[in-house]
Amino acid sequence: MRRVVGFAAVLLLTACSNAPSGGTAPDAGPPGAIRVEVVATGLTHPWEVGFLPDGRLLVTERPGRLALVDRGRRTEVRADLGDVVARGEGGLMGLVVHPDFASTRRFTTCHNTARDVRLVTWELTGAEAARVRDPLRGGLPANPSGRHSGCRLALAANGKLLVGTGDTARPEVAQDRGSLGGKVLELDLATGEGGVLTRGHRNVQGIAVRSDGLVLTAEHGPDVDDEVNVLKPGANYGWDPSRGGTVDHYDEDVPMTDLGRFPDAVPAVWSSGSPTEAVCDAVFLEGEEWGDLNGVLAVTALKGAKVLLFTVTAEGGVHSVSVPEQLDGTHGRLRGAALGPDNALYLTTSNGADDKVLKVTRG
Template sequence: MKKVLKAVSVLVLVTLLFCCSGDDNNAPINNPDPDPVPNPTDATTTLINTLSVPWELLWGPDNFLWVTERNGRISRINPDTGEQQVVITLNNVAQQQESGLLGMALHPDFINTPRVYVVYTYLSGNNLLERLVQFTYSNNTLSNETTLIDQIPANRIHNGSRLLITPEGHLYMSTGDAGNTSLSQNSNSLAGKILRINLDGSIPTDNPIAGSTVYSLGHRNPQGLAIQPGGRIYSSEHGPDTDDEINIISVGANYGWQEVRGLIDTPAEESFAATTPVTESIMNWTPTIAPSDLVYYTSDRIPQWTNKLVMTVLKDRKIVALTLSNDGTMVTQEESFFEDAFGRIRDIAVSPTGRVFIATNGDSYGDTSNTHRIIEINRLN
């Protein structure tokens, strides 16, 4: 394992990285130490506190944190020093309330194929729309923007936008109903769906609707996607005034919105489900808590979370750990951590060695100040 480099070495090697990284990228990546020993006296460490609504937080294959901010900025952040390196600022991003620069994913073979997938909202006339694009990373810059999916309905609210790349090479994207509840049950609309494409932007031949990116429907505003080692995909989803949800995402499944909230337990929901098969959620919260990002934590670095779904929460300002049944189809226990410790918690990133980082979004809904944080969780109290 590499030692933490001193300042001069860091500057020299980072310069070499930026000059040499590209599509052919034969030079070694300069990585900060990926597995330092946490300070045993500090349960958490603030890495940076000058961000403006960080939305996506990822641990990159280059051993840097990658972050999107809703104002259009994408950065690499050194996970040991907090040094921020802006790789692009998108000027065509429309940030209105919950919209802006949102989800991001990195190509799994990033060293050889340095592609970055990004979701953002933009204006077409007076209308907000959303698109999924791909960039190429080289010389500490993102360039060569290529649109993969365009003209997704968007709004000031309910834009979904979480991305997940699975081991078999599919890119999943969540979309919200864009404030138009009728779109979620419309298979011709891309709103209120989980979409699925290949990493080159083509449509998989085994998608449920031939020639369509739609993988599942009946979603309201899913903002978390996570995969279990066995391949099962979970989603966390915002409900209205009731029934925030955890769902298991299956090909062609219908999750019921707007006709069904959570479980099928009212006469109207039973009537709808009698003619339209609906996949029920495996966990619900009423009153709502505003679930955001979701990961499946496999490390023993934080043993209380090992082999559990770990979820960030906005309205209730905490982290939730969910224990699953042996077959992964039921939630058997819910635990809460860091309640009201950091304000609204938007996102979570985990390194290959189990280091955990979270992105916060201020103390209240709509807070767009430049004081949002990335915090490392070293241990649980």
């Protein structure tokens, strides 16, 4: 396992003290006892994995397909997904299986249409899914090209649905209180009611909820500064490519967290510096099975083709970062990350051909 470093406002380094500031650098560390198994193949850009009470996996595929995985066998779910627009970064994305699925058979997804990004609640019967709330919530802005179409779903400790959205690569969206783009939303899972929890985000790709209720997000930077952030209700995270409305183009030379323009903005707890990793989904590893990795935050990376493991303090500060060699460039681009009912870590690859679901355990 190697250790990497990035700049952060509350980062305490325990290794790599000679690493260049603002970047990532390897450091020799003890080999991690990590085991990686392939549990499904033949997928295309799988975005999210959900777990059903009978042990099957439910997977969204970005081109507009739902799949059930049972003991390695993939079955396509029959569902009306004709309005999914899979273009660029957009398509069928986030998924959350409802806590009462055993009785309701319901799950919620997020996808691009020709007009917007929307949440839809479904009911699964056998290998067929029907829309029961369409939309659960609509009107999330979309870019026709699909750029910055992040739509990650997670359940908060209070049962609310958290939705991380992208800013659609438009200059004013992230700071516009009237827009649902460049935000984290907090919605009622049954009704879709609710609104903006935080603003000033570029493109939220991961939302991780710890058992004590702490929420961290993973977010794409431009050519520098991917971020991990602690979520604070009502907070601004400082992304403003409109420069306070003074420019009408998408100016990506602004800081990811612009403390000059927004002194009260929340600084990142970790930032990649340069180069970026294209961090994606995030989940806490929890359970005695993980040994000394119990409580670690696992974050996937697309461009970096790795998993970063963050040791996180009680308050959400990042103490150290490491990369297990078994998940460092070994499976290509990594997107989805979810903790299963067996406390194993499930990952999805996003290489575009014969993509996989991986199961990661402590060896």
